[in-house]
Amino acid sequence: MSMKMFKNIDLSEATRLTRAGRLKEALAALKGALPGGAPDAAPATHAPDLGAAAKGLLHGLTQRLGGLEGLFEHGPKPAPFVPGDARFEARVHAGAAGSRTYKLYIPSGYRGKPVALLVMLHGCSQSPDDFARGTRMNELAEEQTFLVAYPAQPRSANMSKCWNWFNAADQQRGQGEPSLIAGIAHEVMAEFSVDPKRVYVAGLSAGGAAAAVLGATYPDLFKGIGVHSGLACGAARDMPSGFIAMKTGAPAPGRGTAVPTIVFHGDGDTTVHPVNGDHVIAQAKAAADLRARSERGVSSGGIRYTRTVHMDASGRPAHEQWVLHGAGHAWSGGDPSGSFTEPRGPDASREMMRFFRERSA
Template sequence: MTFPILDMGEVTRLTKAGRLAEAMALLRGGVAVKNGAMSGAVLSGLGGKGAGQVTPEALQAFLDHAGKLAPHSRLGGVPGSRRSPTPLPDGARFEERIFSNGGASLGYKLYIPSRYEALSPVPLVVMLHGCTQSPDDFAAGTRMNALAEEQTFLVAYPGQSQAANASKCWNWFRAEDQQRGRGEPALIAGTTRQVMNDFSADPKRVYVAGLSAGGAAAAIMGATYPDLYAAVGVHSGLACGAAADLPSAFAAMQQGGPVSAAGVRGSRKPQRAVPTIVFHGDSDTTVHRVNGDQVIVQAKGATPLGQTVSRGVSAGGMAYTRTVQSDGSGYPVLEQWILHGAGNAWSGGSSDGSYTDPRGPDASREMLRFFSEVRTPSAP
């Protein structure tokens, strides 16, 4: 039996043009890939019922295998790092831990700086990696552990498994993973609370940040648990509710999604704008920059804020535009960095990790500076 050839380049082109119905039709009809990535038989074996009835899970696994032919069709994907782990300072620990609840579990790594003392509450930053990344890879690329050692705070890195997602993406595009008390948000919140219970973490200084698919997951955590996280950092991500399934995820990545300040069903609408800092490259071909704008709109809600705009160039030569929105007393609430010429990569990161752009402003340090200026109105 022979199969028609699937041109992943054409699928990507149609997706970027917003012609999702045609892209999905091509995916369903073309069951072999140029250069032989996967056959229709394998695709159906990944969860579909045949070439004409491809499930989202099968399609996602298919795109994971075909990603080298069409890298921009990944769900915020990034190539993995194979570098050796960074040596730990004397007295510091980088522990593997697990959170379990109701039959579901989530593994994570926790960085405990050498100067941590159980009697002194310290901040906690929860870092959500991008597709194909791992906690170790993300820690190396963002250099967040080095900053934790410098400024003394805890860093938790939840790790998505391939069992949950073939590309180890957070499932930000599924409605069941965009709601408080359900799915991945419940696991990430449970992980956060476990660290708070087991260590001396200040409940008013708990923050969440992520890259690409992890950035989208961070936005979801801010929308669904505004009482738990004092502030949110979204790098190259999407707003909560930007997509509800795999086809709409591709559309949102290329042209934004149907989001609003109200968020999605199951979100806990905050009584205030959730303090949020956003980084996004204007040359990002994986997640269009309009998504960064939508994250800001959603976080702001109906809160009236003043705005100031500044421009500059990083030490590495990358130009940027920085917009700060403040309340009536001049207190900064929202901050947006548009990185000119940057793609889907952590700004100012280290080449020791995957998908970083060392030329840009130091996103990790700027996020920590922004986080240090906010507190939750009450402890959870």
């Protein structure tokens, strides 16, 4: 199927409509440019029979538009991984800055002995269940026996369900969203046996940027942060500067004590400019004099990558950066049943937990 068949797609218009919350119109704009599509047709609840090439293009377009791909899927999403005696509980945390619901994965191997806690922050348009599916973090928690908390951002806080990493008020300790997310971690630690030296936070896109904020504002709580396709804390102060940072990159100042940081970012990312991954690492390195060692590799799925380890004077790894060559705005090594995943890439979930474990040893 020739790419000429898709020449009428106006991605900028579809993006504008999506950001305005006019999803049906954005979807119609996409459909009208595809073979057999009609601009005024009602949105389909499953993928039209376009052939493999068209479906592939459509998937890429909808990933860029922030979550419309769910309108094309056959039937309901599969349930997140919860085997045997494991639990995946819906909970609510309330604090001075408001409240947030969250899901907590408790592996079947938890017996009351101290374990690690990982807080996972989803990207825009995602949910805890979607993020758990896409990252396969529940499966890893079951294998390695650690707790995973998935806070949920409601539309009442952000119409696209993005964490408000770009707001100055949500970049401060004891205020806004950082206080709520930290509060969720403290709440889990109060109920379960958690090793305080093994509490981590990671996220994708807006969630990755929020994880960077948590590392900067609560370095005493979070002992490691994972930033996938995100931005540095302080890269923006409001929504307009947030869009600029996403598109062109914005350096951010150092924030004192640096929490061990692992970064994943595709150099083909057109949603959050890849240079932002460099800025996250630069911010983390600002507090110390480090030397770097890089290596190249290819994942089992064929994605080339460059892995750079930043080490202190004793040779101990302090931070780690993975640049995924040709990859876009998606969780590397993720499950395709979740949104914004790149199944062919190295397993970001497993590599993050390996990094955290090594740093806490």
